[in-house]
Amino acid sequence: MKMFPSGHATHPQWRMAAGLVLAQLRAQMALPDYAQSPTLGLLYITDHYSADAQEILDHLGAELPEVTDWSGTVGVGVSANNAEYFDEPALSVMLCELPSDQYRVFSGVAPLASTEMSGFSAHTALVHADPHTPELAELIAEMAERTDTGYLFGGLSSGRAGSLQFAVGGNGNIPGHGAHGGVFSGGLSGVVFGEGVRLVSRVTQGCQPVSEEREITEADGNLLLKLDGRPALDVLLEDLHVSLDEPEQAIAAVRATLVGLAEAGTDRVRRTRDLGSDVRVRHIIGLDPTRRGVAIADVVEPGMLMSFCRRNAQAARADLMRVCAEIREELEPEEQTLATARAVAGDETGAGPHPARRVAGAVYVSCSGRGGPHFGAPNAELQIVRHALGDVPLVGFFAAGEIARHHLYGYTGVLTVFTAGD
Template sequence: MSRDAESHSAAPFRAAHGAGDSWQTAAGEIIRQLGALDQSYRLGVIYVTPPFARNLREIEVLLRQATGVPHWIGSVGYGVIATGVEVVEAPAIAVMVLPIPEAAFRVFDGVVDETDGVTRSHADWLGETAAPLILAHADTGNRMVPGLIRDLVEETDGFMVGGLACASGVGAQLADGPTGGGLSGVMLAPDRTPLQTGVSQGCTPIGAVHTVTQSEGPVLLEIDDRPALEVFKRDLGEPLASRLEQVAGRIFAGLPVPGADDRDYLVRPITGIDVDHGALAITQGVEPGDPILFCRRDSRAAVEDMRAMLADLKRRIGGRPVRGAHYVSCAARGPHQFREPEREHQLIREAFGDAPLVGFFANGEISNDRLYGYTGVLTLFF
């Protein structure tokens, strides 16, 4: 996604993080790091880890009162990400404040089973705003979320980034107060918030894009008019083709996104291999004619793909300085996939320096109109 208008504010984005046994200690450290803020800071983003989930509202109240920033959105992640740090499995808070005028954004919440309320409430603003960026948080317990994402993107002609919270229900999200149960977040006007977004799959394709020619729901019977398992083993090569018991957690199916570039595909686990019938099962239904590929997921593939995504973003922003960054990573990535702590934000820092950064580890990641898994979604503001 590209938004190339000039910024209307020279004030810097500011990010901070805090940790400690109490939320008051962590929030106090954030207030100290942020320092004095002028009236140009109108929007804040808060992420907390599960130990502070029940205190999310209190944290927002304290930060609003201490900083003077009036509008806040946020959620609960398995871990939080801030400039120079990732914190998982420990109580922590990560925050960013954005110097964006109130005319340039609209906070929304309450998207539980339909999106009409958002488009009605903000009809005038949307009528004057072309293709907003929608930074959204979603409830993992709401099965309608994938459809709500598609509907809101279509109805606003926007582009959505964000992720699924690791907590559910009212109070698991913030959008000018506690909310939850569906989608909430903020819509940003592109003429005031120029940006670029990119998706890292954490995988590397191991063969060509194929075509499903026979299937039953999530069971692949034939690919390219040949038994699905035969095509799979050919892409695997030796020694994995003769050691299929080692495939789990290493090799995945990729479902290319129609109309997107060749790096954009939905990663889905392989859940079964039927040697007798030459079939494979994955976690999503497919139909004859659908494209499919197979991909490797490990620490090397994750680094390779992350660097490729960052290089593409760097090319697209054309040397303009990055004022702030927002990053959502799958909970199955981070140290679990990269094999060392804080590797993802280190790679971002290598590409874009010490730009203020905030983010969280999610239960699923949103890019444009789709819910992904195993990905990292980076948004750069410049």
């Protein structure tokens, strides 16, 4: 598998930005190390272009007729290799060359058919979702159950002018679209991949615990009542070193605090520095002094584990570097030729993409609360990815929630790479 062509640009006029992106894509497709016959396009636009979404999709489809399938969505920001575009008109595109029998595009208009009906077995899936969809967490879990691995990756649209998604299938892969032009809102859409498409994916957290990990021993819906047998509100105030006798100080501390949840049965580890990838971060939405409870933005059950946490740029930076290093370690062969070793160990900040890194392309979905503003400088988050993972083709967006495995996350980044084989 050769590297996937990718391009990105910003311009007040979408046609100018599209022209710049097309020039980048065509230049790469002429190079021997890049795919020359891609059929699947991943398209992400910022919400500045939302009103022109259908025209953008039609234009790219007409200019790239060999690309028969498209998937993507809109966000308050989009990302590319070493660059992120926040609150400005921009688009980011990657063209994937995959066997036609190893992927399918799906949407609410043309949902994924069962294996018995289609003969296609879904192994993993890239999923885009409308955050306003009812029972979204259940739909994500159900979608995961329809794959062999149970692993999804993706995120929720974050457009301020509406949550749009792109889903177009060609060559008969996605019957049912009818007169629809490929731009949708509501529900789920994306691409399912067969077992022949090799992926490596990791979740990176953006928060750091400020308390030890505890077991939820009593709960009522979204209300934490007891933690390790003690009233939840008392535990919270104790951990934050505040009192309700000083309400302003207590409210300020609670507003800056989040809750990290892990499923019941997860190995209990008293973490004081890091959150595991199985932890989902949720907001505290209220306090119940009468029942001594803490309300959070998720339904909880006794037996689940939790810890209080806060956003932390330094911890987020270190964890992002860790997951990139894990991916590189998994992909790089144990035995390398001298030329390969030099290519892999070269200066990433100045090196061009190289097939020795065995990454055909990458998709990075990050929380809209992260990015440069959280990491301290424009493009800082994507610069960390490039420095740690290497100069590889990358596309993505900043989401209203991140999808990994069968869960919906917050304040995280989900980095997934298509491996280029040996």
